Amino acid sequence: MNLKNLGRTARRNLVTYSMVIAAYIIIQVLAAMDLLSNSLSGQLIPICAYVIMAVSLNLTVGVLGELSLGHAGFMSVGAFSSAFFSVAVGDALPTPVTLVLAFAIGMIAAGVFGVLIGIPVLRLQGDYLAIVTLAFGEIIKNLLNAFYIGVDSTGFHVSMKDATALKMDETGRIIIKGAQGITGVNRMSTFTIGFVLVVLTLIIVLNLIKSRTGRAIMSIRDNRIAAESVGINVTKYKLIAFTVSAALAGLAGSLYAHSLATVVAKKFDYNTSILILVFVVVGGMGNIRGSVIAAAVLTVLPELLRSFADYRMLVYAIVLILMMLFKQSPQIKNFCRGIGERLRLGSLFHRRKAENSSSGKEG
Amino acid sequence: MEFLSNLVNGISLGSVYAVIALGYTMVYGIARMLNFAHGDIIMVGGYICFISMTSLGLPVLVSILAAVVVCTILGITIERVAYKPLRSAPSLAVLITAIGVSYLLQNLALLIWGSDPKSFTSVVGFEPLRLFDGKLVITSETLVTIIASAIIMVVLTLFVNRTKVGHAMLAVSEDKGAAQLMGINVNATISLTFAIGSALAAVAGVLLCSAQPSLLPTTGAMPGIKAFVAAVFGGIGSIPGAMIGGVLLGVIEIMSKYYISAQISDAIVFAVLIVVLLVRPAGILGKQTREKV
Numbered sequence: 086m087n088l089k090n091l092g093r094t095a096r097r098n099l100v101t102y103s104m105v106i107a108a109y110i111i112i113q114v115l116a117a118m119d120l121l122s123n124s125l126s127g128q129l130i131p132i133c134a135y136v137i138m139a140v141s142l143n144l145t146v147g148v149l150g151e152l153s154l155g156h157a158g159f160m161s162v163g164a165f166s167s168a169f170f171s172v173a174v175g176d177a178l179p180t181p182v183t184l185v186l187a188f189a190i191g192m193i194a195a196g197v198f199g200v201l202i203g204i205p206v207l208r209l210q211g212d213y214l215a216i217v218t219l220a221f222g223e224i225i226k227n228l229l230n231a232f233y234i235g236v237d238s239t240g241f242h243v244s245m246k247d248a249t250a251l252k253m254d255e256t257g258r259i260i261i262k263g264a265q266g267i268t269g270v271n272r273m274s275t276f277t278i279g280f281v282l283v284v285l286t287l288i289i290v291l292n293l294i295k296s297r298t299g300r301a302i303m304s305i306r307d308n309r310i311a312a313e314s315v316g317i318n319v320t321k322y323k324l325i326a327f328t329v330s331a332a333l334a335g336l337a338g339s340l341y342a343h344s345l346a347t348v349v350a351k352k353f354d355y356n357t358s359i360l361i362l363v364f365v366v367v368g369g370m371g372n373i374r375g376s377v378i379a380a381a382v383l384t385v386l387p388e389l390l391r392s393f394a395d396y397r398m399l400v401y402a403i404v405l406i407l408m409m410l411f412k413q414s415p416q417i418k419n420f421c422r423g424i425g426e427r428l429r430l431g432s433l434f435h436r437r438k439a440e441n442s443s444s445g446k447e448g
Numbered sequence: 449m450e451f452l453s454n455l456v457n458g459i460s461l462g463s464v465y466a467v468i469a470l471g472y473t474m475v476y477g478i479a480r481m482l483n484f485a486h487g488d489i490i491m492v493g494g495y496i497c498f499i500s501m502t503s504l505g506l507p508v509l510v511s512i513l514a515a516v517v518v519c520t521i522l523g524i525t526i527e528r529v530a531y532k533p534l535r536s537a538p539s540l541a542v543l544i545t546a547i548g549v550s551y552l553l554q555n556l557a558l559l560i561w562g563s564d565p566k567s568f569t570s571v572v573g574f575e576p577l578r579l580f581d582g583k584l585v586i587t588s589e590t591l592v593t594i595i596a597s598a599i600i601m602v603v604l605t606l607f608v609n610r611t612k613v614g615h616a617m618l619a620v621s622e623d624k625g626a627a628q629l630m631g632i633n634v635n636a637t638i639s640l641t642f643a644i645g646s647a648l649a650a651v652a653g654v655l656l657c658s659a660q661p662s663l664l665p666t667t668g669a670m671p672g673i674k675a676f677v678a679a680v681f682g683g684i685g686s687i688p689g690a691m692i693g694g695v696l697l698g699v700i701e702i703m704s705k706y707y708i709s710a711q712i713s714d715a716i717v718f719a720v721l722i723v724v725l726l727v728r729p730a731g732i733l734g735k736q737t738r739e740k741v
Contacts, residue, residue: 152543205726212482213725215543216676220718223673227718231711245709355669359547366544399555405548406530413541414533 098291101374105287108381109280116276124388132384133279134160134341137286139364139380140373141333144290146362147371148299149326150306151207152215154358155222156334159195161353163335164342165229167191168267171343172260173236184273188282188339195335198225199328207323222358229266229350235259266349267342274343282340283377286333290373293329302326356398363401366408449583454706455699460590460659462698463597467652468675469682469690470604471645477621477685478641481539484546485526487672488553489646493519493653494663495561498568508571515650523646524639532635550669557665565664568657589659596655600648601691608687617641621685670714674701677721683731692732 167187237257304312368375493515500511577586608614619627682693705713
């Protein structure tokens, strides 16, 4: 294959894929040689889940240009619906079938919630979407904390009060137990499954961005009014991006839920949403490869530097502020450019070289 | 009687929300930004008041004053350092910065004051009010909260509508460029808005902690978000809207806690937000704006 014949985007995507595959092979080799520490091998599935979360949130924040603060809510929907399915099914189906169906259900459920939230909210501008997604995350957490569902010989019983209100006969067993969540989840997720899902997510997102749909979505981000005036259906494309992003978060939730023995709603709170946002901002908004790297590195780093763990969120907060100030503030940008130019003062050669290369590109 | 007592408690909680929402709505009206850190300034106010009362042993009024002064300085500093450089940046960047500031305050508080809850001693200490032969009991905190909030709202409304500085604030929120041409110092006006909002947040923090005595680094986050819901409910940018929205939201929260379910009352409050945005995105008293190209 001649790499030069590929377009720039295709080449960049190829690098991303090979990076992920290389990371997978290296970790498998290390695991085979027994070089992975216990804490690190326990982190492998969460890393995959966070990578999927970061990539999918980047679709909303970086590509669509809208802020979602309830991404963990979609993860929660995926986690609960898929874990509910696999616990309810139990051993009735062969494990791989249960796994695939559970993940599909997690993804679809989160996607449906994405549509339900998206239709009313995406008509609104900017700040409102952030606050409504935040509200949505809190609503989901609240409802799941008060949600009881059990199954007995007569079928399913649902309650929003407590376990006794389910009124089940003696064959009944409770599947979702309010704030205690779902217990006894079959821990089917493996690192390989996580890796496959990461690659699947990358294929979906990178192809979406490259497609006609993706370009429409980015045109809305860059100039909504201009996009509308050339006939782009703003609500439709916003909804597509938002739903795909939500569905992928559901997938990440399913993966994560099947690596835990117990799934509880408070694991997927506002703090988790912010953590994912930090991954996206640090990796670069709109930069998918950056999200993958940032999610993986920032999940592993606190494990390696135990003493850093206390200051972790503090440092993240400062990083968020500084990233925005340095990238967006005109004064600080000019200041930095000024310093940069002073360092290169007198070297006309550099400037001429820069001019040559830029004119070369145009020609 | 149950209903009446819930109504009074709802109005009391709602008036705290209203005081916080005033800060949100004024900052939004003038700087066109959602100050996520506003809720955490409440928490700082609570801690400062707590520290001055217990560790320093200062009298209650001095402690409240200390909280107001510290929060005002904090608010102005945050605006200068984090928000001012981003005034022309896209709203996404400003929003992320505000979230960063909010997280910074929470985690600094966690490092300084620790994660164990502090039990806040109430700043008011007189007997509860008993009406209808003791069937309706109104605690002193509830009473003081309602009265203090009412005074704040009246004073603020007079300040904005009757003074020169208040008019300057209205002008800046209407049109920044035109205000500048009329000789208004826009930067100073924005700083002043942040100062007033933060001072109100400090008072709200003291009132909130007196009613719910456990103080944590995350104490301010939830009331902050709910107050924002109140501001949107009343129409963001509108001062009377924030007051109405706040009180209504407090009543809705207490009522749903009592009559529906304590566990899902927060979910109901947020559902109100979504419904309001669907039916009337500009809120109860908000101006319907038409977009110009």
